[in-house]
């Protein structure tokens with residue numbers, strides 16, 4: 001009978017790893033806390049850089065799950081390590097055993113309310129990148145009504161020691177460029193500003209996306225952090241910022257402000273790490289055995305991790321890691337059989 | 343009772359005598375120096391206050407209660423109180439009784455410093471003599487008291503938890519010399535007097551030890567060695583005293599009348615400040631009290647060590663230590679001698695030179711158009727960065743139908759506090775002057791402030807005669823009591839955090855609590871009111887970064903969660919922002935909490 005492998009988290013990473021493990025002859029079990037599989041991918045509309053439909057990718061990932069056991073809406077109560085591997089017990093009392101454990105519990109979007117000076121949750125016309133994706137997907141929104149000026153604020157909750165996050169979230173620059181272009185297509189008359197510290201467009205074709213944004217769509221990039229947002233009597237927003245290239249303070253009236261909330265560790269990462277004795281980095285993401293040679297392996301035997309739970313990643317990176325982790329689990333189990341550990 | 347030797351002198355008294363003369367000369371020199379450093383005006387004030395009979399009485403009372411009995415320490419920590427007062431008061435009584443005896447029996451020797459101290463060596467008593475025995479009994483009794491204190495002092499060094507202290511001061515070399523010689527003095531005295539007890543009489547402490555160590559003590563060769571050692575211990579202590587923490591013994595006698603005269607610190611290590619520095623006994627109470635010590639590496643920057651660096655005049659460390667401090671005022675609040683660390687640090691900051699030119703010429707052209715109203719609301723930069731606060735306040739004001747206007751809508755001038763805290767008091771005056779002009783021109787009778795930091799400057803640095811400066815906690819409490827705010831009490835429990843600038847800074851503790859009690863229950867924090875713990879976000883610190891502050895903030899939050907409140911409430915936007923970063927329970931601003939209590943029909 002095929003060996004069970006427990007995967008915690010049914011986002012893109014967990015799904016892809018499960019499929020690879022199944023193809024290698026195992027019987028993976030995905031435990032997902034939400035009602036549906038798919039993770040953050042469910043929230044996106046189109047993906048950078050080419051604008052592929054997220055729905056399509058999601059469909060691809062969630063179909064063909066034959067041979068994979070998956071449970072949604074689960075609540076993990078305890079995880080115990082034994083000589084034979086791991087035992088995961090749910091709050092319903094059901095428990096699962098497996099010789100190896102894969103963590104793919106992903107990330108959390110930075111709660112924009114924490115950056116209070118930007119007024120999310122206080123001013124109606126301040127929304128986040130995730131809200132905007134929902135708007136793109138649904139095509140309607142109570143707040144977005146023919147905005148004349150739109151502002152995008154980069155690095156909200158990232159690269160900001162004041163909120164306790166020093167790291168760069170990596171994907172939000174590309175998302176901001178993508179979303180700015182999409183908005184310009186929807187509202188050709190709108191003036192769009194993007195407030196950034198640095199533009200980090202590291203991936204293949206990302207730079208082209210940026211050039212298009214400037215040349216074709218005329219997005220205005222302003223280097224400088226937004227310091228504070230307030231509401232005018234007519235309900236529009238007043239944004240104070242500094243153009244650090246021109247060394248000038250700015251005050252702009254804006255109809256819609258989109259906050260590029262970044263990637264922070266999932267809430268459950270800390271408690272899982274504690275139960276499993278995994279070290280967390282200063283940024284709160286899991287620390288792998290070796291960041292260069294063994295990015296998918298924990299220090300402890302039989303424990304693996306992949307995807308955004310070990311730091312910000314794009315979907316292709318996540319999927320590659322998922323496959324790599326699956327192969328490593330396979331190798332680990334083979335070796336263990338030979339040396340008689342299991 | 344009679345003299346054992348006619349000469350009344352023995353060479354063994356010399357170590358003590360030299361030490362005593364040295365200490366007296368040193369103290370006299372510094373007394374003159376400190377008085378000379380005072381400004382002419384302060385000096386006059388000081389002497390005038392000294393001469394006032396009512397003050398003189400109070401000074402004597404304070405000297406007795408503070409220097410000998412250590413009343414403040416008793417209140418904070420009875421074990422520590424007993425330890426200090428047993429040594430101080432016991433020793434004092436030994437000296438007093440020594441003098442009484444000398445005056446009674448050998449008045450001719452009363453002028454000799456050493457005679458009362460080594461009384462037992464020079465005098466013998468007949469056990470039949472009631473008066474003499476009684477005096478000897480008293481001496482032994484106080485020796486016992488001092489010895490018990492010394493024992494506790496030893497325990498404190500090894501097992502400080504016995505005294506409920508997490509950390510004690512790390513001593514300097516001279517402190518160690520002073521400490522060990524002090525520990526040695528009284529056991530040696532006991533032994534020395536034990537020797538004489540065999541030949542010249544003693545009491546319940548000295549006779550038994552004589553009998554116990556009969557063989558050793560009946561050897562006349564050991565006799566003089568014991569008295570020599572006792573005198574050397576005394577002498578060592580006296581020579582170490584001016585360079586150690588024991589300088590607090592004479593210094594406090596000067597500090598008490600200086601404080602009563604109401605002098606002000608004008609230089610970090612001269613005059614009044616110098617008297618304070620010498621009076622600090624390095625008790626270390628300020629280490630545990632300091633919020634910075636949540637981060638162990640910051641312990642070395644607490645006030646007790648600042649005092650040490652001030653003594654050494656180490657400019658680099660002095661600057662670093664004063665710049666790191668959160669200026670929360672807690673150390674001053676717990677300090678038994680009331681060391682004015684806030685003023686001392688401000689004086690250090692004011693003396694630091696930076697290569698920055700501040701240009702304030704734009705102020706002249708800034709002339710905002712402000713509507714005339716009864717209440718002028720100043721939000722300040724921090725309230726602008728926390729829009730919920732501004733919103734809640736405006737909601738409350740409009741529900742209470744207050745005729746108000748905002749002074750810094752869409753931008754205004756800083757209250758000046760950040761500059762003041764950076765030691766730029768003179769530069770801050772430009773802003774203070776402009777703001778004063780705007781406030782006066784507005785015709786308002788109340789200046790309403792929602793930030794504890796701004797409030798402290800408006801209250802203390804501005805001259806706004808005729809205008810009532812009110813913190814929003816005071817103002818809304820008044821509105822509630824006048825029935826202008828339709829508020830109902832919910833069944834949530836709020837833990838109220840006293841912002842440093844509002845509580846210790848301006849003495850406002852009751853108004854916010856009273857107002858909150860109209861909307862919900864109050865949950866006590868572990869330490870509150872004057873003992874409240876700084877949130878850790880204070881702009882008072884110029885050098886602590888976010889990472890250094892994290893453990894400070896977390897420690898402060900856990901203090902607030904002491905009795906499991908539903909919310910933490912604060913009355914300062916900076917505390918609210920700081921707590922929100924790490925708090926597991928929601929952190930509300932005072933105005934937000936009041937809005938929660940508004941009756942439904944009034945909301946919009």
Ligand SMILES: Cc1cc2nc3c(=O)[nH]c(=O)nc-3n(C[C@H](O)[C@H](O)[C@H](O)COP(=O)(O)OP(=O)(O)OC[C@H]3O[C@@H](n4cnc5c(N)ncnc54)[C@H](O)[C@@H]3O)c2cc1C
Pocket residue numbers: 008009010011012013014031032033034037038039040041044046047048049076104105106107108109129130171172175261262263266268306307308309313314315316318
């Ligand atoms: C604004 C934004 C836009 C993006 N756009 C793109 C894009 O256009 N193109 C691109 O390539 N990438 C994009 N990304 C990145 C992409 O979202 C991530 O790479 C991807 O979601 C990572 O997948 P994951 O499975 O590791 O994590 P997640 O997607 O976070 O999935 C983790 C899953 O684990 C579950 N889980 C968490 N904790 C537990 C627990 N304790 N028990 C059980 N289950 C748990 C969660 O519910 C979730 O379903 C974007 C990211 C952001 C922030």
Ligand code: SF4
Pocket residue numbers: 154155156158159167168169170171172173174198199200260262
């Ligand atoms: S990817 Fe861009 S927006 Fe996101 S945190 Fe990094 S620099 Fe900021």
Ligand code: SF4
Pocket residue numbers: 621622623624625626627628629645646649673676677678679680681
């Ligand atoms: S400053 Fe005050 S509390 Fe601190 S060691 Fe000195 S006397 Fe004690």
Ligand code: SF4
Pocket residue numbers: 631632633634643644645667668669670671672673674683876
């Ligand atoms: S003012 Fe506060 S932070 Fe500064 S030394 Fe005193 S207790 Fe510590």
